[in-house]
Amino acid sequence: GAVVSQHPSWVICKSGTSVKIECRSLDFQATTMFWYRQFPKQSLMLMATSNEGSKATYEQGVEKDKFLINHASLTLSTLTVTSAHPEDSSFYICSARDGYGYTFGSGTRLTVV
Amino acid sequence: GEDVEQSLFLSVREGDSSVINCTYTDSSSTYLYWYKQEPGAGLQLLTYIFSNMDMKQDQRLTVLLNKKDKHLSLRIADTQTGDSAIYFCAEKTLRNTDKLIFGTGTRLQVFP
Numbered sequence: 001g002a003v004v005s006q007h008p009s010w011v012i013c014k015s016g017t018s019v020k021i022e023c024r025s026l027d028f029q030a031t032t033m034f035w036y037r038q039f040p041k042q043s044l045m046l047m048a049t050s051n052e053g054s055k056a057t058y059e060q061g062v063e064k065d066k067f068l069i070n071h072a073s074l075t076l077s078t079l080t081v082t083s084a085h086p087e088d089s090s091f092y093i094c095s096a097r098d099g100y101g102y103t104f105g106s107g108t109r110l111t112v113v
Numbered sequence: 114g115e116d117v118e119q120s121l122f123l124s125v126r127e128g129d130s131s132v133i134n135c136t137y138t139d140s141s142s143t144y145l146y147w148y149k150q151e152p153g154a155g156l157q158l159l160t161y162i163f164s165n166m167d168m169k170q171d172q173r174l175t176v177l178l179n180k181k182d183k184h185l186s187l188r189i190a191d192t193q194t195g196d197s198a199i200y201f202c203a204e205k206t207l208r209n210t211d212k213l214i215f216g217t218g219t220r221l222q223v224f225p
Contacts, residue, residue, distance in 0.1 A: 006155070032211060043201065043215045044156075093155050095213075100144060102213055104156040 002028050002098040006105025013084055013112055021079045021108045023094030029074035030096035035067070038091040038107075050077040084112040117204060117216040124222045131192045133219045135185040135202035144205040145178060146213065147187045151198045159187070159200075189221075197223045 003026040013019050023033055031052045036044040048069050049057045056069035066088075068080040077096075081088050089112045095104040116138045125131045137145075142164045148156040162169045162176045162185075169176045175188040185202055199220050203213040 004155075034212070043217050046212060049211055091153075095156075097211070101146070101158055101161060103158065104148070106155040107153070109153065 002096070002101075002103040004030075004094065004096050004103045004105045006094050006108055008108055009106060010109040011111070013110070015085055015112055016083055018080055018082045019084055019110060021081075021092055021094070021110075023077045023079070023096070023105050025075045025096045025098070025103075028096075028098050030077075030098065031074060032097045033071060033077040034095045034097075034102070035069060035077075035079050036093045036095070038093060040091075044093060047079075081110065084110070086112045088112050117202060117214050119200075119202060119216040119219045121217065122220050122222070124224065125192050127192060127194055127223055127225050129192055131189040131196070131221055131223075133187045133189075133200050133202075133221065135187075135216050137183050137185065137202075137204050137214075137216075139204065139206045139208060139214070140180075140183065141207035142180075142183075142204045143207060145176075145185050146203045146205070147174075147176065148201045148203060149198045150201065150218075156201065192221075192223050194223045194225065197221055 005024045007022050033050040035047045038044050047062045050069045050071040052071045058064045071077040093107045095102045118136050146161040147159045150156050173190045177186045199218045201218050202216040
């Protein structure tokens, strides 16, 4: 079946630095990828929809200058958390649409200290 | 608007059946999904059902859809300790053709 690889699995960074998270579709082409944020014991909150070759569509309340999304190829989307702060600490999950369904990456635990 | 609700917690004994319920408000659902999330991991697709179906069975999993009541359920037969996880239902609608709307998640705990 479809596989989405997400890296890194976890990252610790200092306040003020930027962190890049990668999401790759390994055996299929993904024109559309999605980035979610999940707080402890909560559901997934869609942050943005990433479209290959065009600008991402951000959900209301998500700062596009803070969370930079690039989808430069049909198999790779990246999320960069810029000037990270402790409140950005969270679990970030990507997914890609594969036909009728959606395949999810394994998530990235970001801790900002 | 779109709203997908689930009960927060379910506890069952190993070997019993588990039934996880989900209600939604958007009647333009096209597909409905069930995902499983283990601690610290991403989401694993368990099964899905097209909105014009009433039931779908896949090994130990049975999905029931009552479109009139906008109610979806997932039954896990012979529940095992490895089934302990958080289960999310999600809907895809005509209103949002690309996005999935997730439920609040149900934590299933299986005890011996």
